[in-house]
Amino acid sequence: GAGVSQSPRYKVAKRGQDVALRCDPISGHVSLFWYQQALGQGPEFLTYFQNEAQLDKSGLPSDRFFAERPEGSVSTLKIQRTQQEDSAVYLCASSRQAYPSGGITNSYNEQFFGPGTRLTVL
């Protein structure tokens, strides 16, 4: 079956431009995550959706970053007034289940990653 897809694969923007990055999760997956991977670093969490609800946006670096998932499937990460420090690979991941609803559970909920979008801000 199809995996997580992201578009575009590469994006070059001039400083100050707005960009929109798209993520198509695996069909039926409830959870969707965005990560930012700077050059030579590991991915860092940005935000999390459960269906259309954005439940955690604690990793968004500034109010220039905005994410949405209006119908609970496709998600868009928007960056306004891009800066050079926004240059990175943006990874999207989806998983079948939702966050644990409460308490601790030993259930395993694998995240499947897309190929990422490499954003270069000049």
Add this chain to the structure above:
Amino acid sequence: AQTVTQSQPEMSVQEAETVTLSCTYDTSESDYYLFWYKQPPSRQMILVIRQEAYKQQNATENRFSVNFQKAAKSFSLKISDSQLGDAAMYFCAYRSNRDDKIIFGKGTRLHILP
């Protein structure tokens, strides 16, 4: 806050030999998952192996195995019979049992020498 540390930015191994990648982590929690992910130049993050903290037995997946030392908060990856296709960035990662947010280390670039 939880952290994951990989102290080896790069490693090389001869084809068919065995290599071990190191990882340490810090957490105050007792229930969590640990992972090793592989990221080839295509950037696709691929799960190699996972370990549940409540399991004492080390996880194994074909040529990949881990040495999980919970008290020492150490989680190393051993790759046996290294193949050219194993060349990639390898990330050690942590996930609390309380949520699905994954915390990654900085990665180790593995080179396979023919």
